[in-house]
Amino acid sequence: MITNMTSGLDFQAKALVLRAERQRVIASNIANADTPGYVARDLNFKDAMLQATGADSSSGLRTGSSNPQGGATNGMTHPAHIALSGAAGGSLGGSSHLAYTAQSQPSLDGNSVDLDRERANFTDNAVRYEATLRFINGQSKTLLSAIQGQ
Secondary structure, three states: OHHHHHHHHHHHHHHHHHHHHHHHHHHHHHHOOOOOOOOOEEEOHHHHHHHHHOOOOOOOOOOOOEOOOOOEOOOOOOOOOOOOOOOOOOOOOOOOOEEEOOOOOOOOOOOOOOHHHHHHHHHHHHHHHHHHHHHHHHHHHHHHHHHHOO
16 A cells, blocks of 8 residues: 555656666766767666666667767767776766767767767756756655644
8 A cells, every 4th residue: 555655656756766766877977078089978877767667678669860870869879889897887876878979969088978969968857857856846745744743
């Protein structure tokens, strides 16, 4: 009975952790915008959330448009790329959903950070993080009022 009431909170808590991790990755990209040879990273939120909730990601449809240069957007890399095993660390315990972003503007120093895109991703993720916090707040208030009998 209690698991039915708290399953929504568990889902939102997992989403909040993943949003915080994505915010950290995007902030790292922005901080390294002037570092020669730095390659921007991003978290594939959909796949990370599917893994966190225990859903089967192979049954879901892949979304995101492919890049004409052979890469893919939305944090997905080319299938022939070698996967990193825990090199990035972070609070996810590994980098299974952390991928290189496709370079949209070539640069002489090899840096692939597009500040406009990173700022937009940062703002979008911050808004989604705040929405997740509001969902958690609303659900906990609802549970509290149900417990109190109001």
